[in-house]
Each structure stands twice: as C-alpha cells, then as structure tokens.
Amino acid sequence: xxxxxFTLPLLFPALCSWAGGAGSSRDGQVPAGRGLPNVIVIxxxxxxxxxxxxxxxxxxxxxxxxxxxxxxxRFTNAHSVAATSTPSRYSLLTGExxxxxxxxxxxxxxxxxxxxxxxxxxxxxxxxxxxxxxxIGKWHLGLGDKTASQDWNAPLxxxxxxxxxxxxxxxxxxxxxxxxxxxxxxxVANYDPSAPIExxxxxxxxxEPTGRDNPELLYNLRPSHGHDMSIVNGISxxxxxxxxxxxxWKDENIADSITAHAVRFMQENKDRPFFLYFATxxxxxxxxxxxxxxxxxxMGLRGDAIVQFDxxxxxxxxxxxxxxxxxxxxxxLSSDNGxxxxxxxxxxxxxxxxxxxxxxxxxxxxxxxxxxxxxxxVIVRWPEGIRKTGVTSDxxxxxxxxxxxxxxxxxxxxxxxxxxxxWNRLENLLGTDATDRPWIVEQAxxxxxxxxxxxxxxxxxNDGPKMITWGPEIETGNDSRPQLYHMKEAYExxxxxxxxxxxxxxxxxxLRMIRAG
Ligand code: NG6
Ligand code: CA
Numbered sequence: 001x002x003x004x005x006f007t008l009p010l011l012f013p014a015l016c017s018w019a020g021g022a023g024s025s026r027d028g029q030v031p032a033g034r035g036l037p038n039v040i041v042i043x044x045x046x047x048x049x050x051x052x053x054x055x056x057x058x059x060x061x062x063x064x065x066x067x068x069x070x071x072x073x074r075f076t077n078a079h080s081v082a083a084t085s086t087p088s089r090y091s092l093l094t095g096e097x098x099x100x101x102x103x104x105x106x107x108x109x110x111x112x113x114x115x116x117x118x119x120x121x122x123x124x125x126x127x128x129x130x131x132x133x134x135x136i137g138k139w140h141l142g143l144g145d146k147t148a149s150q151d152w153n154a155p156l157x158x159x160x161x162x163x164x165x166x167x168x169x170x171x172x173x174x175x176x177x178x179x180x181x182x183x184x185x186x187x188v189a190n191y192d193p194s195a196p197i198e199x200x201x202x203x204x205x206x207x208e209p210t211g212r213d214n215p216e217l218l219y220n221l222r223p224s225h226g227h228d229m230s231i232v233n234g235i236s237x238x239x240x241x242x243x244x245x246x247x248x249w250k251d252e253n254i255a256d257s258i259t260a261h262a263v264r265f266m267q268e269n270k271d272r273p274f275f276l277y278f279a280t281x282x283x284x285x286x287x288x289x290x291x292x293x294x295x296x297x298x299m300g301l302r303g304d305a306i307v308q309f310d311x312x313x314x315x316x317x318x319x320x321x322x323x324x325x326x327x328x329x330x331x332x333l334s335s336d337n338g339x340x341x342x343x344x345x346x347x348x349x350x351x352x353x354x355x356x357x358x359x360x361x362x363x364x365x366x367x368x369x370x371x372x373x374x375x376x377x378v379i380v381r382w383p384e385g386i387r388k389t390g391v392t393s394d395x396x397x398x399x400x401x402x403x404x405x406x407x408x409x410x411x412x413x414x415x416x417x418x419x420x421x422x423w424n425r426l427e428n429l430l431g432t433d434a435t436d437r438p439w440i441v442e443q444a445x446x447x448x449x450x451x452x453x454x455x456x457x458x459x460x461x462n463d464g465p466k467m468i469t470w471g472p473e474i475e476t477g478n479d480s481r482p483q484l485y486h487m488k489e490a491y492e493x494x495x496x497x498x499x500x501x502x503x504x505x506x507x508x509x510x511l512r513m514i515r516a517g
Pocket of ligand 1: 045046084085086106140174176225226227238284285337343344470471
C-alpha cells in the first residue's frame with residue numbers, strides 16, 4: 001500500500017510550513033505567541049468503548065472526558081491495532097503493524113526494548129520537529145538492550161531516550177507485573193541503595209513470599225487467575241522481585257504520581273510545543289484506586305478506577321486551561337484495547353456491573369477477534385483547529401494512522417521507510433473528511449487477524465478455543481471456519497460466509513495483500 005504522508009492538502013498552510021516551527025491559526029495569519037499545536041495522547045489501559053458516560057456508560061460519571069467530547073469530536077467506529085497492550089502500543093508509536101514482527105506479544109516486565117533504537121518513532125517525529133517530548137505512565141514495550149538481563153540498580157543501557165523521548169517517567173510493564181518501580185530517564189526513580197532490586201520471571205528469590213505460598217499476606221484483593229507470584233504492597237503479581245525499598249510504587253498513588261509528572265512536564269514546556277504521551281495505568285488490574293475515589297462509581301474497584309482516570313484527564317485539562325494552552329493543544333484520548341471485567345484479580349467487577357456494558361454494543365472483550373477486542377473510545381479536541389465540535393463521527397479509523405496523521409499536522413519530514421503502515425488520515429481526525437479508510441486490520445490476542453472493509457468484517461479461520469482457556473469467560477472469536485459479518489449490526493452474530501462466497505473471497509484476498517505489505 002502506498003504511503004500517503006504528503007498528499008494531504010495543507011489545511012493550515014502556515015502551520016504546516018514546518019521549518020522553524022512557527023505555526024499559525026486557520027486563516028494563515030500568525031498570531032503573536034502562537035505556534036505549532038501541542039499534542040497530548042491520553043492512552044488509557046483496558047478502558048472499554050462503553051466505559052465513558054459520553055459513550056453511554058451507566059453507573060459511572062466521567063464529566064471531564066465528557067467535556068473533552070463536548071469540545072471536540074467523539075469517534076464511534078475507531079479501533080486500536082490489537083486486542084492487547086504491547087502490540088497496540090508498538091503499532092501506535094511506530095506506525096508499523098505489530099504482527100509484522102514476531103516479538104511484540106504482551107511483554108514481561110524484564111523484556112528488552114522491543115522498539116529498536118534505529119526505528120523512527122512518533123516521539124522522534126515530534127522531537128525532530130522541535131517539540132519537547134515525554135512518555136509518562138505505562139510503557140509495556142521493554143527496556144534495556146536484552147531480555148532478563150537488566151541491572152535495575154544502575155542506568156539502563158537503552159531506554160526511551162533512544163526512541164525520541166526527551167523525558168520519561170514510566171512503569172516498565174503493567175501494574176500486575178514486576179518490577180513495581182517507576183523508571184525515570186533510564187533509571188529507577190527514587191532508587192533506594194539499601195534495597196537492591198532483583199527481578200526474575202523464572203524463579204523466586206529464596207525467602208521471598210508469594211501469593212501462592214503466603215496468601216495470608218495479601219490484602220483482600222486476591223488473584224482469581226495467575227498473579228500469584230511476588231507480593232508487593234500486599235498484592236501478588238506476575239513475576240518475582242526482591243528489594244526496591246522506598247522506590248516501590250504505592251498502587252493507590254500511581255494515578256496521582258503520573259498525573260503530577262505530566263502536569264510538571266506541561267508547565268516546564270509551556271513556552272514551546274510539546275508532545276506528551278500520557279499512558280494511564282487505569283483501568284488495568286490490579287485496580288487499586290486512591291481512597292478518595294473509592295465508592296464513587298457504584299461498580300466497585302473497576303468503576304472507581306474509571307472515575308480516577310476521569311480525574312487524571314480533568315487535571316490535565318485544568319492545567320491546559322491554567323497555562324492558557326487549551327486553544328492550541330490537540331488532545332487525543334483513547335484506549336489500548338477493549339475492556340475486560342475479570343482480568344485475574346477477585347475485585348468483584350463482574351457482579352457489580354449492574355447493567356453497565358463495558359464494551360458497549362460490541363461483541364467480545366479484550367483479547368478477542370470480535371469487535372469488542374479493539375473497538376475503543378476515541379475523542380479528539382483541538383479548539384483552534386477543529387471547527388465543528390460536540391459532534392460524533394462514525395468514520396472507520398485505526399490508531400495505526402495516528403503517526404502519519406500527526407506527522408502531517410506538524411509538517412514532519414519522515415525518513416523513507418518509517419511508519420510503513422501508517423496513512424495520513426488527518427482530515428478524519430479533524431472532522432473535515434468523513435470518508436472511511438478503505439479497510440482496517442485488527443489483531444486478536446492469538447495473532448488472528450480480521451479485516452474491516454466497508455460494511456463487512458472478515459475473521460480468518462483458526463483452530464483455537466472459542467473461549468479463553470486460562471481464566472475469565474471471554475469469547476475469543478476463534479472459529480475453524482472463515483467468518484464474515486455484516487457490520488450494520490455492531491454485534492457480530494450471523495456468519496454470512498456460506499451465503500456470500502464472493503464477498504468472503506474479496507476480503508480474504510484483501511487480507512493476503514495487506515499481509516504481503
Ligand atoms: C495477561 C494477564 C492479565 C493482563 C494481561 C496483559 C493473567 C492470568 N492474565 O496474561 O491480567 O496482565 O496479560 O494486559 O496473568 S495488557 O492490557 O497489558 O495487554
Ligand atoms: Ca491493555
């Protein structure tokens with residue numbers, strides 16, 4: 001497929017005269033003090049299409065996200081690239097489909113850096129256009145030059161500085177995976193020399209308690225599936241770790257901590273364009289929101305984590321207002337994959353739903369080849385650049401295109417071969433063109449690919465089980481027969497493959513072509 005970076009008619013001509021970075025308003029005049037727009041990607045974890053009030057959520061209030069939607073565009077047919085975190089994040093930040101690479105599955109906390117330092121990333125793109133760049137929050141794309149051999153007691157040989165981020169304050173993987181410490185600019189933040197850190201995904205360290213052997217040491221948030229290895233803060237995790245001392249995060253403070261670092265980054269860079277990749281831990285397991293959010297949703301810990309997420313969004317928006325940056329900041333809010341209710345801790349999420357539908361109208365959840373795996377909320381707000389606000393768009397969209405689209409926005413010059421799968425769909429993002437992308441690809445947890453084109457969806461056949469085998473009751477979308485659905489109904493129900501062989505053949509051919517690159 002042809003790259004489309006430079007084909008977009010320049011919507012904001014002076015803004016797109018990238019050299020020098022001095023931008024302009026819509027009409028081409030350069031108002032004093034105005035420059036290229038700041039860009040903030042707010043990337044939630046496992047937040048479902050139906051989890052926000054503006055997407056019809058019940059039992060939880062999300063006023064800040066709703067304000068963002070009221071002042072921007074809310075997309076109703078937008079997709080993450082994959083149904084799990086690591087491949088979605090890889091694709092978002094590199095513009096390359098994760099399934100083109102063999103090593104992009106859910107990463108352990110001691111995975112080596114998956115994006116290679118030589119790859120051109122979204123952060124490189126902003127950095128080279130003169131932006132200050134930061135990654136704050138969940139990373140989950142590996143650190144260090146090799147898997148399992150990181151020395152967490154010293155600066156890591158490779159980290160996000162090599163990927164175009166001027167600043168980072170991140171969790172190596174997820175809150176349910178060790179090491180449970182923040183990494184700031186390539187080394188453990190708040191490092192405690194009296195408690196050296198050791199990490200293994202193979203065996204425990206002698207004498208260290210685990211959830212499996214010492215359940216009496218756990219808070220009442222117990223594992224329901226897996227998650228029975230090292231205990232940190234009374235919660236057992238995936239993987240083993242020792243040490244950490246005062247560097248260990250407190251689960252109830254993660255949202256406060258990353259939000260405070262994001263706010264500080266904005267303050268420090270208020271006078272120059274910045275790119276902030278703000279990847280929240282909410283609403284991934286273990287859900288352990290701060291006490292001030294407890295009981296706020298009526299849905300227990302999962303709902304309260306949504307309230308906490310909304311608070312973080314509100315805090316970022318409040319700071320933009322305070323700094324006078326709201327008008328010229330483009331905020332994109334989304335999630336890395338579809339929702340999951342029970343994801344391995346017994347937090348009563350299932351029984352407390354009370355009619356709430358985390359995936360909205362879609363079938364399936366996180367991990368699934370059905371739409372619920374990758375159908376995610378997407379909200380874009382940019383007061384200075386978006387004319388029609390408070391509207392919805394049902395344009396078919398994939399996060400794979402954000403790199404080239406944002407590149408077009410800032411007039412980036414990208415090296416040949418970078419972001420190979422990303423197309424410039426900026427006009428979709430800004431609401432000036434509602435033409436669907438001709439097709440998008442979705443990746444399920446087991447690498448099964450689906451393609452959406454026009455009104456149709458094809459899921460390739462595979463012999464995997466119909467339900468996830470290792471835990472929660474989630475439909476995988478697997479079938480040994482090819483599946484073809486008409487997407488007029490959101491919920492994939494009737495497999496039309498036997499009745500529509502020509503359409504099936506057309507989509508199979510399309511997927512073969514996409515795979516071949
Ligand atoms: C699974 C974990 C799940 C979650 C997921 C990654 C178990 C039983 N399940 O293996 O809890 O951590 O990996 O989620 O261990 S993701 O959103 O980061 O992809
Ligand atoms: Ca996720």
